[in-house]
Amino acid sequence: MKTGKKLLIALFGIFLIVSCKKNQCAECHYDGANGAEVELGEYCGDDLENIEADGYSDGTTMYEVHCGEGH
Numbered sequence: 001m002k003t004g005k006k007l008l009i010a011l012f013g014i015f016l017i018v019s020c021k022k023n024q025c026a027e028c029h030y031d032g033a034n035g036a037e038v039e040l041g042e043y044c045g046d047d048l049e050n051i052e053a054d055g056y057s058d059g060t061t062m063y064e065v066h067c068g069e070g071h
Contacts, residue, residue: 024048030056030063043067 025044028051032038043051048067056063 026068028052028065028067030065032063038063040065 023045025042026048028040028043028048029037030040040051040056051065052067056065
């Protein structure tokens with residue numbers, strides 16, 4: 001029975017960590033012409049993951065997007 005409780009607690013902890021990260025939000029930007037930082041606003045959850053992975057296009061150029069502090 002103790003093993004079952006430990007497993008249940010561990011699974012619940014993993015669920016909390018994953019669900020909290022999914023709701024995480026951050027301000028995003030890309031480095032445009034002449035190194036000027038172009039703000040894109042705040043993205044959350046899947047949108048945050050997608051814009052960081054896929055980048056941002058202004059119609060002619062694809063830019064690498066940086067989100068959160070320290071980028």
